[in-house]
Amino acid sequence: MLDDFEMVAGVEVHTELWTKTKIFCGCTTEFGGEQNTHVCPVCLGLPGVLPVLNRQVVEYAIKTGLALNSEIAEFSKFDRKNYYYPDLPKNFQTSQYDLPICIGGHVEIEVDGVKKKVGITRAHMEEDAGKLVHSGATISTSDTSFVDYNRTGVPLLEIVSEPDLRSIDETVAYLEKLVQILEYIEVSDCKMEQGSVRFDINVSLRPIGSDKLGTRTETKNLNSFSSVRRCLEYEIERQAEVLREGGKVSQETRTWDEAKGITLSLRSKEEAHDYRYFPEPDLVPMLIDREWVERVRQTLPELPDARRLRLMGLGLSDYDAGVIINSKALAEFFDAALAQFNDAKTLVNWVTGDFLGTLKAKGLPVQLSPVNPEGLAELLNLVAKGTINGKIAKSVLEEMFATGKGAAQIVQDKGLVQISDEGAIAAIVTQVIEANPQSVADFKAGKERAIGFLVGQVMKASKGKANPGLVNKLLQEQLAQL
Amino acid sequence: MKISKEQVEHVAMLARLELTEAEQEIYTEQLNSILDYAALLDKLDTQGVEPMAHALPLKNVFRDDVVQPSISQARALANAPDAEEGFFKVPKIV
Known part of the structure; x- marks a missing residue:
């Protein structure tokens, strides 16, 4: 850890919800499958289609909110988040902007025996994007890319934490706890290796003692706890070097290169976030009555x-x-x-x-x-x-x-029933005492440890089946009489 | 509210539209006249009126979580400008 700076981190966790079908259409959410075979006009964003919300998605979102101590909104709606990227066939992502389904909340973590509540800002429903395969080694060295839209429209819940995390250990503890809760309440299969849970890490540094927030970077799409740990180790050291040399950290999105163990700048400044959110006209709002919330609460394990x-x-x-x-x-x-x-x-x-x-x-x-x-x-x-x-x-x-x-x-x-017959054990004890005069003499001379050897011999003679308590008792008795 | 030419340029960039200088002028003017017209609504007294999230008086329209058939890969790719081995093929991204 650094001794001149304190880290401040917050995390966005994207978890794929465990439904059978996509969020706005009946295509299967099954992982894998030949490319572009789990698609339909709705998730491909063809003109003239109408999305219809999967009830189970709302139910899982409510369940997660309850498990994270969130308030469940009475009124919630979807919005369009507009940006151009080929993994998004509609050129917008259907997401939630100002009226998310879960508001506030917290998760309790424990690091080195110290308990801490990590705040949850919000959790909202949205659709997952497709998968890109690049022709070259990386996105920027590729002349073309290939798109598979099977994952497009798989329901996601994005859970946003407050910037409450002050160390790498706290960050990992929070993520582990969150995933554990998601696993317990069975809203996600939590298969990290299949990308069912992905983390975006926002982190900044500030001089120790300062209460002003520094400029943060966001590193996207980490999919294991160990990547989060390594990424943070790299990123805070990188930022510290910039700051120590009197430079400024630029606010930007970065990507984690797992093989090289470094973060890289992903987007240029001119493409600064400007998503022009507006209410999704193809989906009507949700009014979530309290009875529904209570019914879901009953299903919490x-x-x-x-x-x-x-x-x-x-x-x-x-x-x-x-x-x-x-x-x-x-x-x-x-x-x-x-x-x-x-x-x-x-x-x-x-x-x-x-x-x-x-x-x-x-x-x-x-x-x-x-x-x-x-x-x-x-x-x-x-x-x-x-x-x-x-x-x-x-x-x-x-x-x-x-x-x-x-x-x-x-x-x-195997005839392993324990021998608890005193007569039978006493007979073995007698034999063992007669066969081991040296150990008996040692014991008599005050070497307490010699009895251990004699117990072992009795157990061996009984093929391990003698009741050890009785062996001890009978051995002590017979030795005392000598 | 007035829209500047710079804003039109910015929005065009976000929408991946290439506008000529003359087009920027025209759109700035047209967008402003649309906004002026919509500004008539500012004269209404909206005190006590809830912000509207949707034009229809509907809520909670859901479907059950039941799998429906998808379309074939060939149909999915039928209108793609370029495709290869079952994938949509797209030009350089960044």
């Missing part, structure tokens, strides 16, 4: 923060609760297992330990785990009832991952 608090209330540490809620899939796995095995602390140790460890080793997401929540609960119940001991349980879990069989089945097939 438990959000990440609330979930974390609930898990901590069950005795989980802040850290463990954070690991569980980090992905919705894992949080749901945990809750489903908890429904059948109600010792949350034991459960979290298994989930964050052997369970996630094995998934990671196999490179599988939670959704594709061969062990389901009921299966894990069944295993842990066997341990709780004393049918098997913890060490055996680990090998049973491995077997469950490998074969997909149930825990009880594996225990039965």
Whole structure:
């Protein structure tokens, strides 16, 4: 970080909404597809067509607004944002200007143990643009470009933050939290690698102690948290150098070159933003009654923060609760297992330990785990009832991952039931004591550690199946009698 | 409100229109006379009148989120000035 300047950043997040069809026509929103096959006269902007708003888009926008603590506008409308760019067949983007659907709001983040509310300015609905493929390596070295309009008209929600972010860590924490919320409320598939969520970063610097805003640059279309981090590291250093040399940062749009790790100026000054917004005459306004908003509110799931608090209330540490809620899939796995095995602390140790460890080793997401929540609960119940001991349980879990069989089945097939018969264990203990006179003598001479070796020998002789508590107790008893 | 020749030049640039000096003069004059005519509305008392967002007395016109057939790639490209391998082909952008 810099020691002479403070960074001030705000972010615009574009998220594709998870509808089946585009915002103003019935074309599919499915990703991929041969170029220019998910198009129709409406999304191609042919003359004489009439767009009709997809109700589900409004519903998802309301749902997002509620999750971000926004006010949902009672009256909202669409506007035309006019600019010429070949990825936009109509020469304007249908967007929202002065009456967006979501107003205000905030997201709470935590960086190094410090909590902070990041303000949301607004969120508005708009249509996505098409995809450009350039003939050369970059846009400026290309003589021609190729356009695929499949993505044109896919619904977007643009979520604009206040310039509240003061460090790279805060910026990334905000974006991670926002995407996590979008994932939880299922308004977007959040597939970053497919461009379902894109970030525009506005950043400026000011001397430490100053409360005046510096001139900002906007870097567009970042699509991963690591790109945001690298881009900010580069851009604030670039701006700092300009300022240290007494220069002025020019207010401009920049692009991020992922391969080179640098930002580049994108548009010249003469093309300064002048979008000449005006109300979209082809779409009628929306009056969003409060009943609708309440109905949508009922569909909101438990959000990440609330979930974390609930898990901590069950005795989980802040850290463990954070690991569980980090992905919705894992949080749901945990809750489903908890429904059948109600010792949350034991459960979290298994989930964050052997369970996630094995998934990671196999490179599988939670959704594709061969062990389901009921299966894990069944295993842990066997341990709780004393049918098997913890060490055996680990090998049973491995077997469950490998074969997909149930825990009880594996225990039965392999004869792994724990030996809790005192007589049987006592007999093994007697044998082990007789076979290891040196360790017994060491123990008698005060070497406490020698008992560990003897416990190990008993467990080995029982093929790991002896109840460890009983082994300890009986060993102590017999040694005391010697 | 008067529109200057510079404003006409600027708007023409934004609209990618190449205007001759003479055309700029004509359009400046014509646009101003249109604005003068519309300025008649300034004489109306609009106190207590809500700003209008749409000319029709309609609201909340929605469609269900149900997929409809798209058109074929060949039809999509039928009117394109230039196309290649299923893409619209456009000249140098920047």
